[in-house]
Amino acid sequence: MTEPAIRSVHARRIWDSRGRPTVEAEVTLSDGTVGRGLAPAGASRGSREAVDRRDGGTRFGGLDVQGAIASVRDEIGPALAGRDPFDQAGIDAALIALDGTPTKARLGGNATVAVSLAVLQAAAASRGLPLWRHLAGEDAVTIPLPEIQIFGGGAHAGRRTDIQDFMVMAPRARSFAEALEVTAEVYRAAGAVMAGRGLLQGVADEGGWWPAFTSNEEALDALVAAIERAGFTPGEEAAISLDIAASEFGRGGRYRLGLEGRELDRDGMAEYLMGWCARYPILSIEDPFAEDDAEGLARFTAAVGDHIQVIGDDFLVTNAALVAAAAQAGTVNAVLVKVNQAGTVSEARAACEAGRRAGFGTIVSARSGETEDVAIAHLAVGWSAGQLKVGSFARSERMAKWNEVLRIEEALGARARFAGLTALPFRRSR
Known part of the structure; x- marks a missing residue:
């Protein structure tokens, strides 16, 4: 035929x-x-x-x-x-x-x-064939660990906070379904915490709560409070992931924190972030320094990369050559993979595979302006990327993707392998 x-x-x-x-x-x-x-x-x-x-x-x-x-x-x-x-x-x-x-x-x-x-x-x-199976061929696949936004900030929420995403991960979850259950409780609790403090002002572009914080650290404190209110131990059942999106407020080694009305140099920014890493249960940080600050990224990754995932997004732009160079230079230890950032499926897959060869964490990601398309859920599974970042636990363009992975996990049945913490580059077990 x-x-x-x-x-x-x-x-x-x-x-x-x-x-x-x-x-x-x-x-x-x-x-x-x-x-x-x-x-x-x-x-x-x-x-x-x-x-x-x-x-x-x-x-x-x-x-x-x-x-x-x-x-x-x-x-x-x-x-x-x-x-x-x-x-x-x-x-x-x-x-x-x-x-x-x-x-x-x-x-x-x-x-x-x-x-x-x-x-x-x-x-x-x-x-x-389902799209994930078409991508994987006969290979076994891995169900990704989700990173899910609870509070939205930066360019996604009128710059109410300098930091773009305050997210949770479920390090002890045994399945994708259980990870979503943990997130649902934390998301609901976060809304209650904000409402109780009179800070709730709707939702951001990706569905996370849009609160009126007076400092970036207040958002971290509120996220810890939400984890505890949901009945979990911070850092155990639920841990924190941040997208700093530092290119939005940093250039030439200088970082201007509009919410707090101050400017930091490269060393000051490193001290600022490492202080958070010491005080809060943070597992992952995306774009902690601007895309033009490879030195800042390398120093930061050398300091925390043995226990925290440091993701390159604006710095790597889903480009396989940049991923390989970053692996050699030690600037980051994980890559965010956005198909539209590359412009074609094959280029995005090449960046994901370059990250895997380097021992990086690999995270397939949605964008802030999304559609009802669920293709990236299939890409994350079919490429066994290990992690998936879609946005928050609200709004149908987000939930459609989370729900699609649930269906894939159910369809795999006993063959479903959930990545959990093995998806992180330091492979920490609990």
């Missing part, structure tokens, strides 16, 4: 979780199979990541995507017609070559990632 080929590629404008335009691509194969890919969008972005193509002007605040849709219609679709949908690497290489820029700026990273994901979905559907 003749293998199916790509028959057509179509794009449409849809709307993300912030009510902003984004791109959905639809790939139809010669056997009638259809696959869809949806492009998310970030608010906190690394300077070297793939660039969305936006129209500018006044319509929708300049964020419309008609140019990106035209890229799919006029260039990408004709270039992919007749190609093998099971050759994901070849498809993605064609997209990279067609764009011709290092950041997908000509066609638009939102166009390339939507098409890349759509081809992947179509190939899996044509074979009658």
Whole structure:
């Protein structure tokens, strides 16, 4: 029987979780199979990541995507017609070559990632396989340890705190389902703590509580209080993960903390963060220094990397070459993997595999501007990434992804292997 080929590629404008335009691509194969890919969008972005193509002007605040849709219609679709949908690497290489820029700026990273994901979905559907199994082949897979936002800050919450994400991890959980149970209790307790203090002001972009703290440390104290109110011991059943997103307020080795009205140099920032590591049950810190501060990252990782995961996001931008260089230099010990940050599925997978070869923690991540697409849940499982970061324990674009992993774990039954703490680069057991 003749293998199916790509028959057509179509794009449409849809709307993300912030009510902003984004791109959905639809790939139809010669056997009638259809696959869809949806492009998310970030608010906190690394300077070297793939660039969305936006129209500018006044319509929708300049964020419309008609140019990106035209890229799919006029260039990408004709270039992919007749190609093998099971050759994901070849498809993605064609997209990279067609764009011709290092950041997908000509066609638009939102166009390339939507098409890349759509081809992947179509190939899996044509074979009658769930996406995670199509990705893994015959290999065993690992169910990821979740990192889940409780309080949102930074660019995701009107900069109510300088720190972007205050999250929890469940280090003692024996399954993904149990990790979500722990999180549900902490999330609910955090809302009650905030309401009791008169600090509750809705939810942030990723669904975390949006409180009115007077200092960054107050948020940490409130998170510890929420863990205790939920009936857990901080650092045991529930531990803390932070996304500092330092590139948002740091440059040239200087860090300006707007909430606290002060500026720190590199050494002061290190002292500030290491003080937190000594006083709070922190297991993971993302982007503790700005993307231009490799020296700060290296010093910090040398100081805490034997017991804390130090993640590169803006610093690594889901780039395999940057991951390999970071491993050699010792700047971080984990990589965040965002498919739209790279611009294609294959580039994101290469970054994940580079991290695994280096002994890094590997975390598949959503973006602050998300859609109902659950593909990243399948990527995290199919690539056995070990960790998954989706946002909070609220809002359907987040819960759809958590719930999808629950379904995969249930489908695997006795074969399900939950990563737990083995997903962290220091492999600490309890």
